[in-house]
Amino acid sequence: MLENGHIKLHRRMTKWRWYRDGNTMRLFLHLILTANWEDCDFETITVHRGQRVASRRTLAEEIGMSEREVRTAINHLISTNEVTSVSTSKYTVFTVINYDAYQTATSDRPASDQQATSKRPQLKKDKKEKKDKNTFSPPSSSSLSCTSAATEEEVKAYAAEIGAGCDASAFYRTMQEQGWQSGGKPVRNWKAVFRAWEVKDKQKRESDRQSENAEAYASFIYNE
Secondary structure, eight states: OOOSSOOOOOGGGGGSTTTTOHHHHHHHHHHHHHSOSSOEEETTEEEOTTEEEEOHHHHHHHHTOOHHHHHHHHHHHHHTTSEEEEEOSSOEEEEETTGGGTOOTTTTSOHHHHHHHHTSOOOOOOHHHHHHHHSOOOOOHHHHSOOOOOOHHHHHHHHHHHTOOSOHHHHHHHHHHTTSEETTEEOSOHHHHHHHHHHHHHHHHHHHHHHHHHHHHHHHHHHO
């Protein structure tokens, strides 16, 4: 598990739906803190930035919760599009949607570098600057909005890069209609949202395929 660096949280999180739900809040923060901050290979897959490979049992042991409590918290986070999960017979890949909102390139620096930076000599500031520094000012609404929406060509290129089987154009049209928002929040990492879209679409494709096979088998038996 990562032990260096830090994440950033905005005070608006106190208005978040699950802020008063202790288990859900704790699990969400734990996933943000332990998710990969860069892509890396794991067995036969690539675990992308903002993803964490784990089982419910592992998560329960790490944060002192029961597996049932973890499962409920995960369902809460999935229902509000904070997290997605894809399970295999061995493990589950959890994806934190909008991971970049909590972990930036600056916060990825090792703790030792951050400490060294904090000890560097500081320039003198006048009283006004000190007052500004100590006064918290939340970002403006424009700074919180999505400023890097992808083009349709970029979406198609990324779909080909990761071997996605979903309709990239359908994803692009949907995001355009939603103003590049997901769960009512500005999308800061459209690639993570696209991967979540691909996961859901893949599950639907597999479900449709199984239904078609079942219908074909039933038809075969009936004709016999």
